[in-house]
Amino acid sequence: MKTLAKKSAIWLAYLGVLLGLPLLFDSILAITIFNQMAIAIIFALSYNMLLGQGGMLSFGHAVYFGLGGFMAVHTLVMIEYETVYFSIIYIPLIGGLIGLLAAVFIGSFSTHKAGTVFAMISLGIGELVAASSLIFVSFFGGEAGVNADRTYGPAFFGIEFFQDSEIYYLGAAWVFIATLFMYLFTQTPAGRMANAVRDNPERAEFIGYSARRVRFISFCAAGFFAGIAGGLFALNYEFITEENLNAVTSGRVLLMAYIGGLGYFIGPIIGAVILTLMNSLLSNYTELWMLYLGIMFVLTVLFLPRGFAGFIMMHRTAWIRGKLGSLLLPYLITGLPALVFAIAGVAMIEMLHHEGEVFHFLGIPLESANLSHWLMCTVLAAIAYLGCKRSLPQLREAWESANAIDEAGEEREAS
Amino acid sequence: MSMLSLQNVSKQFGETRIIRDVSLDIEPGERHAIIGPNGAGKSTLFHLISGKYQPTAGKILFRDNEIQGKTPFAIARLGLARSFQVTNIFPRLSVFENIRCGLLWKEGFGYSFWHLLGRQKELNDKALALLVEIGLADRAEFPAGELAYAQQRALELGIAIASGAELIMLDEPVAGMSHSEAENAVALIRKITEGKTLVMVEHDMNIVFDVADRISVLVYGEIIASDTPAAIRANPRVQEAYLGEVPEAATDTSSGQNPEGVDGA
Amino acid sequence: MLEVFIFSTLNGLVTGLLLFMLASGLTLIFSMMGVLNFAHASFYMLGAYFAYSISLHLGFWMGLIFAPLIVGILGAVVERFALRRVHAHGHVAELVFTFGLAFLIEEAVQFFWGPDTKNYQSPDILDFPLFTLFGQEFSAYRGFMIAISVGIFIGLYYVLTRSRIGIIIQAAITHPHTVANLGHNVPFIFMGVFGVGTALAGVAGVIAGPVLTTFPGMAVVLGSIVFVIVVIGGLGSLGGAFIASLLIGLLQSYAIASNVGMPDLLNLVGLEFSRDHPLTDLWTLTLPQIAPILPFLLLVLVLIFRPTGIAGKREQ
Ligand SMILES: Nc1ncnc2c1ncn2[C@@H]1O[C@H](COP(=O)(O)OP(=O)(O)OP(=O)(O)O)[C@@H](O)[C@H]1O
Ligand SMILES: [Mg+2]
Numbered sequence: 001m002k003t004l005a006k007k008s009a010i011w012l013a014y015l016g017v018l019l020g021l022p023l024l025f026d027s028i029l030a031i032t033i034f035n036q037m038a039i040a041i042i043f044a045l046s047y048n049m050l051l052g053q054g055g056m057l058s059f060g061h062a063v064y065f066g067l068g069g070f071m072a073v074h075t076l077v078m079i080e081y082e083t084v085y086f087s088i089i090y091i092p093l094i095g096g097l098i099g100l101l102a103a104v105f106i107g108s109f110s111t112h113k114a115g116t117v118f119a120m121i122s123l124g125i126g127e128l129v130a131a132s133s134l135i136f137v138s139f140f141g142g143e144a145g146v147n148a149d150r151t152y153g154p155a156f157f158g159i160e161f162f163q164d165s166e167i168y169y170l171g172a173a174w175v176f177i178a179t180l181f182m183y184l185f186t187q188t189p190a191g192r193m194a195n196a197v198r199d200n201p202e203r204a205e206f207i208g209y210s211a212r213r214v215r216f217i218s219f220c221a222a223g224f225f226a227g228i229a230g231g232l233f234a235l236n237y238e239f240i241t242e243e244n245l246n247a248v249t250s251g252r253v254l255l256m257a258y259i260g261g262l263g264y265f266i267g268p269i270i271g272a273v274i275l276t277l278m279n280s281l282l283s284n285y286t287e288l289w290m291l292y293l294g295i296m297f298v299l300t301v302l303f304l305p306r307g308f309a310g311f312i313m314m315h316r317t318a319w320i321r322g323k324l325g326s327l328l329l330p331y332l333i334t335g336l337p338a339l340v341f342a343i344a345g346v347a348m349i350e351m352l353h354h355e356g357e358v359f360h361f362l363g364i365p366l367e368s369a370n371l372s373h374w375l376m377c378t379v380l381a382a383i384a385y386l387g388c389k390r391s392l393p394q395l396r397e398a399w400e401s402a403n404a405i406d407e408a409g410e411e412r413e414a415s
Numbered sequence: 416m417s418m419l420s421l422q423n424v425s426k427q428f429g430e431t432r433i434i435r436d437v438s439l440d441i442e443p444g445e446r447h448a449i450i451g452p453n454g455a456g457k458s459t460l461f462h463l464i465s466g467k468y469q470p471t472a473g474k475i476l477f478r479d480n481e482i483q484g485k486t487p488f489a490i491a492r493l494g495l496a497r498s499f500q501v502t503n504i505f506p507r508l509s510v511f512e513n514i515r516c517g518l519l520w521k522e523g524f525g526y527s528f529w530h531l532l533g534r535q536k537e538l539n540d541k542a543l544a545l546l547v548e549i550g551l552a553d554r555a556e557f558p559a560g561e562l563a564y565a566q567q568r569a570l571e572l573g574i575a576i577a578s579g580a581e582l583i584m585l586d587e588p589v590a591g592m593s594h595s596e597a598e599n600a601v602a603l604i605r606k607i608t609e610g611k612t613l614v615m616v617e618h619d620m621n622i623v624f625d626v627a628d629r630i631s632v633l634v635y636g637e638i639i640a641s642d643t644p645a646a647i648r649a650n651p652r653v654q655e656a657y658l659g660e661v662p663e664a665a666t667d668t669s670s671g672q673n674p675e676g677v678d679g680a
Numbered sequence: 681m682l683e684v685f686i687f688s689t690l691n692g693l694v695t696g697l698l699l700f701m702l703a704s705g706l707t708l709i710f711s712m713m714g715v716l717n718f719a720h721a722s723f724y725m726l727g728a729y730f731a732y733s734i735s736l737h738l739g740f741w742m743g744l745i746f747a748p749l750i751v752g753i754l755g756a757v758v759e760r761f762a763l764r765r766v767h768a769h770g771h772v773a774e775l776v777f778t779f780g781l782a783f784l785i786e787e788a789v790q791f792f793w794g795p796d797t798k799n800y801q802s803p804d805i806l807d808f809p810l811f812t813l814f815g816q817e818f819s820a821y822r823g824f825m826i827a828i829s830v831g832i833f834i835g836l837y838y839v840l841t842r843s844r845i846g847i848i849i850q851a852a853i854t855h856p857h858t859v860a861n862l863g864h865n866v867p868f869i870f871m872g873v874f875g876v877g878t879a880l881a882g883v884a885g886v887i888a889g890p891v892l893t894t895f896p897g898m899a900v901v902l903g904s905i906v907f908v909i910v911v912i913g914g915l916g917s918l919g920g921a922f923i924a925s926l927l928i929g930l931l932q933s934y935a936i937a938s939n940v941g942m943p944d945l946l947n948l949v950g951l952e953f954s955r956d957h958p959l960t961d962l963w964t965l966t967l968p969q970i971a972p973i974l975p976f977l978l979l980v981l982v983l984i985f986r987p988t989g990i991a992g993k994r995e996q
Contacts, residue, residue, distance in 0.1 A: 051772070055772075057772050057775060057776075059779075109984050112984075112987075116716065116915070117983055117987050119775065120716075120907065120911045120979065120983060121979075121980060121983045121984075123904060123979075124908065124976045124977075124979035124980040124983065125976075125980060127904055127976040128973055128977060128980065131973045131976070132973060135965065135970065135973075184531065185528055187531050187532055188528045188529065188530055188531060188532065189524040189525065189526065189527045189528070189530060189532065190526050190527060190528040191528065192508075192516060192532060193516065193519065193526070195507065195508055195512075196505045196508060196516045198507075199505040199506055199507050199508060200503065200505050200506070202467075202503065203499075203503045203504065203505065203574070204488075204516075205466075205486065205487040205488045205491070206467075206487050206488070206491055206496070206497060207491060207496075207516060207517050207519075207520060207577075208488050208492045208519075208520030208521070208578070209488055209526075210488045213526060214526065217526055221528070247900075247904070251779065251783065254776065254779065255780075258776055263507075288787075288791065290787050291784075291787040291788065291790075293783075293787075294780065294783045294784035294786075294788075295784060297780040297783065297784070298762075298780045298781060298784050301766060301773060301777045301780055302762060302765060302766060302777070305766075305769040305773055349791070352791075353791065
């Protein structure tokens with residue numbers, strides 16, 4: 001149990017990062033990316049309330065994000081026509097309430113069971129809502145979606161949100177609040193029992209809790225925060241389409257949370273940041289970024305079942321013992337060839353993709369018709385592979401000695 | 416008023432009748448042991464009382480409330496707590512969290528999402544105190560799933576008794592523990608059930624005759640005798656059906672670990 | 681009216697049988713590993729693409745033979761080197777892995793074959809009308825699809841219930857330890873079943889590719905419907921999957937062919953609504969419009985009211 005002071009320091013640091021980021025990187029591109037991150041962080045955290053904390057694998061979480069977003073856009077339109085009149089800073093709350101409403105309705109029958117049944121219902125509902133959204137054109141706007149203008153309504157202390165940077169600070173505020181409340185939720189009886197039900201729904205019933213009710217509460221909370229993310233999306237882009245509530249978006253949030261690490265509160269934040277960065281930066285360099293994303297995802301599931309956060313936390317024991325330094329060199333010796341291997345592999349994939357033309361890869365001109373380029377990449381990859389394989393036992397040894405059990409049973413990983 | 420009363424309870428799985436017309440009354444404050452050979456239906460009886468299974472026929476009264484057909488959580492809220500023969504804990508929660516979860520409902524927190532657990536000093540102190548009693552205080556922050564077997568058994572017991580229920584039902588609480596661990600556990604059970612009602616399934620006859628005020632013998636789903644320990648020892652039917660083996664059974668503490676444990680989750 | 685009905689039935693039958701070819705493999709794999717393979721339809725797509733590439737050089741029939749083989753081997757490799765590893769991390773990890781695999785396969789298909797639709801053709805010898813009814817033709821290729829599907833169903837049924845291998849497989853599914861103790865190589869059996877299941881999906885892809893068009897989205901189109909089928913049919917039940925496949929196939933086919941809509945319904949009870957009512961989309965809904973939703977509606981209803989599906993076993 002950490003002291004209050006330590007916890008406050010972490011939260012202040014988080015706030016500091018959120019507020020300081022646009023000062024460090026102030027390009028338009030950077031602000032755009034930060035705004036996407038803000039949305040992704042709330043969305044991924046809300047997803048983890050289901051899967052990581054509540055044990056409910058959902059394939060339809062975008063429903064709450066999207067419905068919240070659509071209602072938010074419609075509310076913006078209403079503000080424009082002065083049907084209602086309030087500052088747009090509250091728009092994410094509207095999204096949240098709609099998300100909550102949808103979750104209350106759908107959760108009332110879908111949280112009966114966890115496991116496969118829940119997963120399948122979420123899939124069915126997701127497809128159902130996505131398909132319906134294409135039918136009910138007057139609300140969802142068909143394939144084109146609906147759009148709005150966020151610059152109406154009363155100004156907030158003189159800010160009228162013409163610029164993305166203004167939206168950034170609004171988003172940062174919402175991210176901070178949402179993160180804080182989602183964290184606090186984990187510290188409440190309902191949040192803790194969600195973990196208990198995830199671990200063992202049967203036993204939870206014998207200590208007085210209805211597993212179904214516990215799941216329902218988590219489900220509603222997750223819907224609420226997903227709706228907030230949707231509302232923020234609406235504010236940021238000023239439009240929303242069917243794609244924002246369909247299976248693609250649902251899949252993406254699963255990816256984020258999983259890659260980040262389901263078992264840790266900060267996991268989804270890490271996942272949201274990584275995926276947003278890949279999405280916006282990698283896509284500038286290669287058309288194949290989705291392929292790389294898929295490869296990375298599959299490799300993560302295979303080799304890092306606890307995600308990136310889990311990978312970082314693996315080093316806690318070594319860190320506490322002050323032995324982290326002893327791992328540095330072995331990591332480099334294995335990591336460097338691994339990196340070379342990956343680069344050579346990517347180069348070959350890109351060569352296949354750019355068939356018949358010259359392109360620049362890390363500044364080197366490559367051409368698929370040139371056999372020597374292929375040879376070079378193959379040899380490089382083979383050498384790197386061997387280097388990796390040869391050095392792996394050493395890394396393992398270093399790892400084991402850094403984590404060696406000093407006192408019987410002291411060794412463990414945080415969950 | 417009896418604490419627990421079974422009236423002609425039967426349970427059938429498909430065609431097989433596992434519990435046959437069982438009637439049993441347990442008075443408040445009683446320490447009642449249920450014994451019987453493997454597969455007699457003792458755990459099934461526990462499942463029927465605690466709501467995991469529904470009886471095929473008959474009535475179950477807990478402090479004069481009919482509880483057959485109620486959900487496990489509704490029954491637990493009435494003040495009936497139980498432990499499981501096959502360890503049934505929250506493996507990814509810390510040991511401390513396991514115990515605290517066991518306390519939550521009784522302490523009135525319900526499904527609250529506006530109380531911060533870290534701030535509930537009274538609740539946390541209670542959980543810590545119980546941890547000390549079950550001898551797991553130094554493991555408080557350990558994930559429960561990584562505990563050694565005997566420690567998990569202690570935790571299993573701890574979760575069951577945490578809520579301070581009026582009626583505590585323990586299914587082979589000391590099975591698989593070493594002699595000294597079992598002794599500690601029995602002392603703890605005695606202490607914790609002071610002024611409460613205890614129903615216990617146990618194969619270790621020394622413990623049974625030591626702890627129980629009354630003993631019921633279940634054979635093939637039927638209660639063939641229900642009496643004081645002395646009377647049970649003298650009962651010829653019991654001797655014939657079961658107690659003939661007392662000398663062996665008394666040393667046989669491991670029989671509860673049957674690998675096909677049907678109570679498992 | 682009658683002709684619409686007959687042709688809808690035939691088309692529904694073709695779709696239903698095709699769906700069953702996917703659903704049967706998925707069901708086998710589910711009974712075996714207890715996990716739904718999200719990537720199953722991706723193997724179906726791979727079947728179509730491999731067959732397309734083979735057919736360019738060696739013709740349709742070689743594709744029909746070799747594409748499923750390649751797909752089956754790929755499936756076995758995935759089971760051996762990836763799924764088995766993920767299995768240790770539990771069901772969620774497995775499901776998420778197959779989900780990621782589906783994503784990866786779609787990207788890989790786009791990478792190797794490009795994002796556009798492939799001109800994958802049915803063989804010329806089957807390019808004639810099998811029969812003509814009320815002036816409408818029913819193509820021989822569709823008849824061929826029905827024949828192949830039924831053939832596979834009978835073969836599968838025979839292998840599973842009559843042959844020694846089938847009995848060992850069934851035993852391995854329910855009592856893996858006992859079967860292993862009898863000296864059978866259970867992991868190998870599992871790998872084999874996974875391979876055969878994916879190969880069946882491959883066959884479906886080969887024969888469906890020319891009719892349903894071969895494009896990178898074809899897995900997504902069918903994937904969730906096949907999921908719906910195995911869940912509605914009752915997880916792990918081949919018979920249930922068969923009924924559910926036909927049910928969904930026919931349902932969709934009838935819904936598309938029918939011309940009924942809300943306006944007719946409302947007129948029937950003597951109601952009329954103005955076109956510019958805010959709920960106008962609801963009042964003007966037609967059955968063909970909601971045809972794509974029907975399977976999912978059915979799924980949700982089944983899961984709520986009978987979570988074990990049509991032929992599912994008692995809850996555990
Ligand atoms: N869910 C079930 N379905 C079918 N049969 C069951 C079920 N649960 C228990 N049984 C059967 O009921 C009988 C009694 O089992 P039970 O676990 O109650 O015995 P027990 O007296 O607790 O034995 P032990 O001393 O080994 O714990 C066993 O034959 C068991 O196979
Ligand atoms: Mg028992």
